[in-house]
Structure formats: C-alpha cells, structure tokens
Amino acid sequence: PPTLVWFRRDLRLSDHAALTEAASGGPVIPVFIRDALVDGLGTAPQWRLGLGLKSFAEALEAKGSRLILRSGPAVEVLSELVNETGAKAVYWSRAYDPDSVDRDTRVKETLKGDGIDAQSFTGHLLFEPWTVETGQGGFYKVYTPFWKAVRGCDVPAALSSPSDLQAPATWPDGETLADWELGKGMRRGADVVRPYVQLGEQAAQTRLGVFMRDKVADYATTRDEVSKDGTSCLSENLSLGEISPAQCWHAGCRAIEDGKPGAETFLKELVWREFAYHLMWHTPRLLDGNWRQEWDGFPWKTDERLREVKAWKQGRTGIPFVDAAMRELYVTGRMHNRARMIVASYLTKHLMCHWKIGMAWFEDCLIDWDPASNALGWQWSAGSGPDATPYFRVFNPVTQREKFDPDCAYVTRWIAEGRKSPSDTALSYFDAIPESWPMAPGDAYPDPIVDPKEGREAALDAYQNRDF
Numbered sequence: 001p002p003t004l005v006w007f008r009r010d011l012r013l014s015d016h017a018a019l020t021e022a023a024s025g026g027p028v029i030p031v032f033i034r035d036a037l038v039d040g041l042g043t044a045p046q047w048r049l050g051l052g053l054k055s056f057a058e059a060l061e062a063k064g065s066r067l068i069l070r071s072g073p074a075v076e077v078l079s080e081l082v083n084e085t086g087a088k089a090v091y092w093s094r095a096y097d098p099d100s101v102d103r104d105t106r107v108k109e110t111l112k113g114d115g116i117d118a119q120s121f122t123g124h125l126l127f128e129p130w131t132v133e134t135g136q137g138g139f140y141k142v143y144t145p146f147w148k149a150v151r152g153c154d155v156p157a158a159l160s161s162p163s164d165l166q167a168p169a170t171w172p173d174g175e176t177l178a179d180w181e182l183g184k185g186m187r188r189g190a191d192v193v194r195p196y197v198q199l200g201e202q203a204a205q206t207r208l209g210v211f212m213r214d215k216v217a218d219y220a221t222t223r224d225e226v227s228k229d230g231t232s233c234l235s236e237n238l239s240l241g242e243i244s245p246a247q248c249w250h251a252g253c254r255a256i257e258d259g260k261p262g263a264e265t266f267l268k269e270l271v272w273r274e275f276a277y278h279l280m281w282h283t284p285r286l287l288d289g290n291w292r293q294e295w296d297g298f299p300w301k302t303d304e305r306l307r308e309v310k311a312w313k314q315g316r317t318g319i320p321f322v323d324a325a326m327r328e329l330y331v332t333g334r335m336h337n338r339a340r341m342i343v344a345s346y347l348t349k350h351l352m353c354h355w356k357i358g359m360a361w362f363e364d365c366l367i368d369w370d371p372a373s374n375a376l377g378w379q380w381s382a383g384s385g386p387d388a389t390p391y392f393r394v395f396n397p398v399t400q401r402e403k404f405d406p407d408c409a410y411v412t413r414w415i416a417e418g419r420k421s422p423s424d425t426a427l428s429y430f431d432a433i434p435e436s437w438p439m440a441p442g443d444a445y446p447d448p449i450v451d452p453k454e455g456r457e458a459a460l461d462a463y464q465n466r467d468f
C-alpha cells in the first residue's frame with residue numbers, strides 16, 4: 001500500500017526524513033492541503049507559497065511522481081485520502097507554531113485511532129525545542145547560553161534525496177494551483193516582487209553554494225552593510241523548507257574547516273532562528289502578546305488609521321533610512337536585517353506604535369515570513385521580548401544610516417524624491433504602490449513626521465513614567 005507524505009513548509013526532496021522513510025517502504029503519494037492555516041497566511045507569504053508549490057510539483061514530476069492538492073480541514077482530507085488510496089501510513093515533517101501543533105495532534109490521534117501509522121519527523125529545525133534544556137531542566141530565555149548549549153551538539157548529516165519515488169497504481173484526484181489563486185489579495189502586483197524571488201530547492205542550493213564560495217569569509221562584517229549583498233538571503237527558502245537548516249549548518253561547518261572566519265557568525269544566525277522556535281514552542285504567547293507581560297500596560301498606539309502608521313507603512317516618514325527600508329520591503333518582499341531592526345525600533349519607540357502593527361505589516365509583505373523569527377524580531381526590537389534590547393536603547397536612525405550606509409547607496413537605491421536622476425529601483429516603488437498613497441517621485445522629500453530627538457525623548461519619558 002502507498003504512504004501519504006503530507007507536505008507543508010518543507011518543499012524539498014533532499015534531507016527530508018519523512019519522504020525518505022516513506023520512499024523506502026513502497027509507493028508514495030505526496031499531498032499538500034489548503035486548510036485554514038494556509039488561508040490565514042499574509043498575502044505575500046501565501047503568494048510565495050503558491051510559487052513554491054508549483055516549483056515543487058515540477059520537481060516531483062521530474063521524479064515520476066505528483067503533488068496531489070486538496071482543500072479542507074487536514075484531518076478530513078487525510079482520512080478521505082486514506083480511504084481512497086488504501087494507504088496504511090501518513091508521514092509529515094513537524095511544525096512548531098501552536099495552531100499547527102494543535103492541528104497535527106488531532107490528525108495524529110484520528111489516524112492512529114483508525115489504525116494508520118501516522119508519524120511526524122524532524123527536519124524544520126536543527127534541534128527539537130524540548131531537547132535543549134538549561135542545567136535546571138527549563139528552557140532558555142537568553143540567546144547566548146542557548147547558543148553555547150547547542151554549539152557542540154551533533155547535527156546529523158543531511159539525507160540525500162530518494163533515488164526513486166515509486167508511483168501508486170492509481171493516483172487520487174487533485175485540485176489545481178491555478179484554481180487556488182494563492183496570494184491573489186496581494187496589493188502590489190506579482191510581477192513587482194517576482195524578479196526578487198529565488199524559487200525552489202535547486203535555487204536554494206545554488207544560493208548556499210555561492211554564499212559559501214564568495215561571501216561567508218567576510219560575513220561577520222559585511223552582514224551589517226545594508227547596501228551590500230553580504231548575506232545568504234536563504235531565509236526565503238528556509239521559510240518554506242526549500243532547503244533544510246542542517247544543509248546550511250553543515251556547509252557552515254565545512255567553511256570553518258576551510259578557514260573562512262565569517263562562517264561561525266553564520267552558524268550563530270542560524271541558531272537565532274532555532275532560538276525563535278525554541279521560545280515559540282515553549283511560550284506560544286511570543287506570537288500574540290507581550291512576552292514580558294509587565295509591558296501590557298505600556299501606552300503604545302494601536303490605531304492602524306493613524307497618520308504616523310500610514311507614513312511608516314508607505315515609506316514617507318521623512319527619515320531616509322526608515323523610508324528606504326520600507327520601500328525595499330514593498331518592492332522586493334524582503335528587508336535587510338539591520339534595516340528591520342531600525343524600522344521596528346522607529347515604529348515602536350519614535351512613533352510609539354504597537355509592535356503588533358509592524359509585525360502584521362511584515363507578515364503581509366515578506367516573502368521570507370517566518371512566524372517565530374518575525375515575532376521574536378518584533379518583540380526584541382520593542383523591548384517586550386525575551387533577551388530583548390532594552391527599551392531605553394533607542395536606535396538613532398540617522399547615526400545608524402551613517403554607520404551602516406555610509407555612502408548612502410541604500411538610501412539612493414530606494415528614495416527618488418529630491419533627486420535629478422533617481423535610480424530605477426527608487427522609481428519602481430512608485431510603479432508598485434496604489435494610487436491612493438499620497439506620494440509621487442517628483443515630490444520634495446518629506447520632512448520628518450517626528451523629529452528624531454523629540455521622538456526619542458517622548459519614548460524615554462513614556463518608559464520612565466510607566467507603572468510597571
């Protein structure tokens with residue numbers, strides 16, 4: 001009998017323990033289910049998922065297999081498929097966000113109750129969240145001890161892709177991606193973001209190879225230079241599992257052996273991703289409430305209609321570094337890590353707006369959206385998170401620009417106003433935005449909506465006067 005492999009955010013053939021196990025036992029039926037969690041994704045992540053599924057279906061076809069698409073609650077869809085195909089086993093890679101954990105637990109119980117071999121496998125993380133424990137047996141709340149705890153741990157070698165995927169005697173029916181229209185609600189057209197996408201397992205492997213060959217040696221310093229292409233950009237692929245973290249980890253370890261000093265820093269960044277998952281799994285409130293609950297009374301503004309929220313989203317705060325970054329996000333679906341920290345600090349401190357507003361905007365715009373890293377990034381920046389930057393340490397977006405974009409290359413790339421011959425990328429932003437956004441490339445660049453010094457002082461006052 002065939003085994004169903006239920007794919008979710010693990011769209012790859014190599015280093016896929018569930019697929020490898022299924023393939024070793026006979027015919028395999030790969031399945032993807034459009035359930036409420038898929039429908040609930042932000043528009044850009046959902047659109048990127050659609051592209052990822054198309055590419056993955058092609059990779060399966062090249063192996064003589066297929067990706068069966070179905071919609072509905074996972075537990076019902078899988079039970080139906082088991083009945084239709086006579087499958088005796090259903091395998092999948094584990095997910096760690098609370099909604100997926102609830103769903104997967106129900107699926108496992110139901111299938112097992114029906115006598116099906118229902119199993120989840122590791123693969124999305126290097127270290128299962130419950131296996132990393134402090135000396136007292138608890139979970140880690142601070143990054144550096146977490147890093148020290150995992151640095152020496154064994155990461156099993158990555159699995160190669162199964163040489164053969166046996167097809168079942170008959171394929172079950174499926175739906176089509178075209179009918180699903182994933183991401184159709186995306187405000188900017190798909191053709192705006194598409195040139196910035198590097199899609200699928202093959203592209204992800206190439207990305208990793210190029211990064212290890214050309215960039216990792218200097219990564220420890222270039223990773224902060226916002227106009228340079230100094231980072232791996234693998235988050236887009238890691239987000240949908242088009243590459244596994246273990247493949248990235250082992251490539252980093254080999255680079256260390258080859259004497260490339262930046263590779264240790266790369267491993268540390270991969271472990272930030274692990275840390276985010278560790279915290280989300282142990283404390284799911286990371287996703288939707290102040291992780292430090294004493295922040296619940298903090299007077300952050302929550303009204304999305306406020307002028308400063310709109311100016312922030314639309315990249316017209318009058319602070320060039322912030323505006324450049326918000327425009328980069330809108331056009332490319334990505335943002336440099338340093339810039340993410342600056343715009344998050346600016347929104348939550350200078351503008352005193354709630355981090356959830358920023359987190360939701362990122363969730364709608366990013367093609368590398370990740371539930372754990374996004375939430376941790378926002379709570380870290382706002383000061384409400386575990387191991388967060390203290391609230392009183394307010395990033396100065398002007399001196400940050402001087403430090404990390406000293407020749408203004410990043411700002412020039414994204415800001416058109418006030419320039420005689422704006423760059424093509426800066427102009428492309430104006431082609432992408434809705435007509436209702438009150439801005440045009442020929443306008444004068446706006447004055448700051450909040451003076452950086454005054455914004456900083458107001459934020460510090462609110463912090464000092466807080467009643468927690």
Ligand code: FAD
Pocket residue numbers: 223231232233234235236238239266269270271272273274276335336337338340341344362366368369370371373374375376377378381
């Ligand atoms: P590299 O510098 O090449 O790093 C390699 C990998 O390490 C990344 O691909 C990523 O998986 C991981 N990593 C690096 N930095 C971090 C970090 N600070 N936290 C967690 N993992 C990290 N990352 C996402 O993948 N999705 C998000 O939705 C996301 N939202 C963020 C929101 C805010 C406010 C902040 C401050 C950070 C956010 N990050 C997010 C983390 C980080 O900005 C991105 O992972 C990074 O910019 C991706 O670029 P890269 O792949 O070139 O990273």
